[in-house]
Structures are given as C-alpha cells and as structure tokens.
Amino acid sequence: MVVPNPVKTSSANLVLQAATTQPVSIKITDLSGRILRAETINNVIAGKNNYPLSNINLLPGTYMIIAVQNNTVIARTQFIVAK
Numbered sequence: 001m002v003v004p005n006p007v008k009t010s011s012a013n014l015v016l017q018a019a020t021t022q023p024v025s026i027k028i029t030d031l032s033g034r035i036l037r038a039e040t041i042n043n044v045i046a047g048k049n050n051y052p053l054s055n056i057n058l059l060p061g062t063y064m065i066i067a068v069q070n071n072t073v074i075a076r077t078q079f080i081v082a083k
Helices: none
Strands: 012-018 024-030 035-041 047-053 061-069 072-081
Touching (some): 012 061, 012 072
Antiparallel strands (some): 012 047, 024 035, 024 061, 061 072
16 A cells, blocks of 8 residues: 555655565556556565655656566555645
C-alpha cells in the first residue's frame, strides 16, 4: 500500500510485504499502463518493508504501483495524487 493515500505532497511511503530478501522492482504507471517511474529496492527483508517514495512529481490523478520479486508480481495497488 501507499501511505498516505491520497498523496498530497511530493513524498509518500510504500509499505510492502515480501516473502524473501531478494530485490524488488517497482514501477509506477498511469492507468493506461505507461511506465512513469521504475526503480529497484535492494535492502528488502522478509516481512514488512517501508520504502520512501520521494520526488513524486506526478500530476493529480490515479496511478498504479506494481512490485515484482523473482519475476513474480507480489503487490499491485492504486494510489491517488491530489496536490
């Protein structure tokens, strides 16, 4: 999940539950699937992870965040930017 949601500033946190300690790739997309941002989280622990999302310079609207670990989607959620 993305906290807070809606995002009203240029930063938020991604709260992610991971099964293993392997890196997680995240993508932020618009609702048509266009990738707007992609990055890799390397310091993943098995269990709950908090990852800061800074410089969220997106126009107001609804977006998807997709997390992939070991070529498997482990999380997918929508979030709203309301600046």
